[in-house]
Amino acid sequence: MQLLITEPSNTGGYPDKVPLYVFIKAIIPAMELRNPITLQNIQARLLICLYEIGHMIQPSLFLSISTVARCAIAVGCNRSVKSTESPTKDWVSREEEKRVWWTIYILDSYVPILTGFCNFVTDDPALDDCLPIEDNLWVTDAFPVPEPLPLMTPANVRVGPLARTVQAAHLLRRTTVHVRRSTGNEIFNVNEAAQIYGVMTCLSDLITQQATDLYCMNFCGAISMCNSARILLHHYHQIDERNRHYESCNHYFGTIAESCSTVIHMAKRFNSIATIFDANALNPLLPFSIYQAGSALAISDEWNLEEDKQHSLKELKEMLCVFSQRWKIADYHLEKLASTNTNEKS
Known part of the structure; x- marks a missing residue:
């Protein structure tokens, strides 16, 4: 420790x-x-x-x-x-x-x-595998012991931050496999991506509702994974233009700007209250999704005003700077983001 x-x-x-x-x-x-x-x-x-x-x-x-x-x-x-x-x-x-x-x-x-x-290394879990109990109950040794909930627990049932992060990790893994091991069937790939994106968006919205300003750091891992998965799907299907069927299913995905906007909103919210957080509470899983949003933003033409684009990039970089005081991974991504911006300008 x-x-x-x-x-x-x-x-x-x-x-x-x-x-x-x-x-x-x-x-x-x-x-x-x-x-x-x-x-x-x-x-x-x-x-x-x-x-x-x-x-x-x-x-x-x-x-x-x-x-x-x-x-x-x-x-x-x-x-x-x-x-x-x-x-x-x-x-x-x-x-x-x-x-x-x-x-x-x-x-x-x-x-x-x-x-x-x-x-x-770990196998994909079964949908009836048991989630961890609510974090507050675990910390307080609550009795009687609640019945364990399965991985497929519906959204209307409240679970703790660790359990939500497990669910987000499960969807992130599905996204990674979809992108890195995609089939040769383009229509199937887009339909699968749309399904993952829809579930991920619902989970992300649910986590956002469950988190509060002072409690949100407990959900940062889950939020980060949801954002990473959505941006990863966009990058694979839209920016890289590997799938010519993407446009016909665009209504399932929304736009890359919408996915990035979620991260930008989080960055603005965080930057406004960053001084109240203990540095040791900053989650090391978060900087990568900030970098993803910044990188996608830098090369995207979906922003109407260049001024808005630069302001959003500034917010993301400011959040990474705060994280860099605690984790070097934020410095690593700041350097990569600077390189992306330089290449885009050239």
């Missing part, structure tokens, strides 16, 4: 060279050679994964999520979410394992859009 809360200003600009990081990366495998893998080992590896994602340490982040997922599978952590699994532990232990496994699934679904690889 001490490693995870280390800010970029204390890393000398090289998060992968921090002595504590180097030490932990070396000591955990050594411990696992001498002792059985435990849930605590897996949780420690997860914290390392978050550190590597937050500071964009490649290729370590891609390798680390693969390792932690396989460690969890080796000790049976993946079975904790199965509705058919007979309970052999108390509910606290089962729920802890379930939350660990779903966190692994979330990161395993997210890392490919950062790295460009469409390789997942």
Whole structure:
């Protein structure tokens, strides 16, 4: 945990060279050679994964999520979410394992859009796999224990931030597979994309309604994944113009400007209240969707006024600047965004 809360200003600009990081990366495998893998080992590896994602340490982040997922599978952590699994532990232990496994699934679904690889270690979940319980109930050890809800829980049933993030990660994974492993049938591809886009939009609207200004940081991971998936679909089907049937289904997708506007609105809202947030509460999964919106905005001609376009880009960059105080990944995306703008002008 001490490693995870280390800010970029204390890393000398090289998060992968921090002595504590180097030490932990070396000591955990050594411990696992001498002792059985435990849930605590897996949780420690997860914290390392978050550190590597937050500071964009490649290729370590891609390798680390693969390792932690396989460690969890080796000790049976993946079975904790199965509705058919007979309970052999108390509910606290089962729920802890379930939350660990779903966190692994979330990161395993997210890392490919950062790295460009469409390789997942975790299997696709079944629709009746059990979601984690409401976060507030978990923190307070609520009794009686509520019945677990399935992954396919309808939108009108309230679930916690972690469960919403699981649902968003599931749709993000479907989007990634759709884009990176598309079929040769163009009509099928567009219809599938429209279906994913519709479900993702509904989920995004639901999360936005459930979040409040002071509570929204708990939903940032889910919001980020929804936005990333929608922009990814637009980029694949519209900007890259890989599908000549896109125009006929345009009413399903809306426009790239509409998807980017969701992120821009979030950036404006965040920038207006950024001073009240603890830096340690900033979610490292969020900067990528900000970069996606900025990159799409820079090359899109759907904005009526250049002034509005530049103002929106400024809001996105300002949000990335705030995140860069905590996570180097924001600096990484700021540099890429600057490069995109330079190429567009030239």
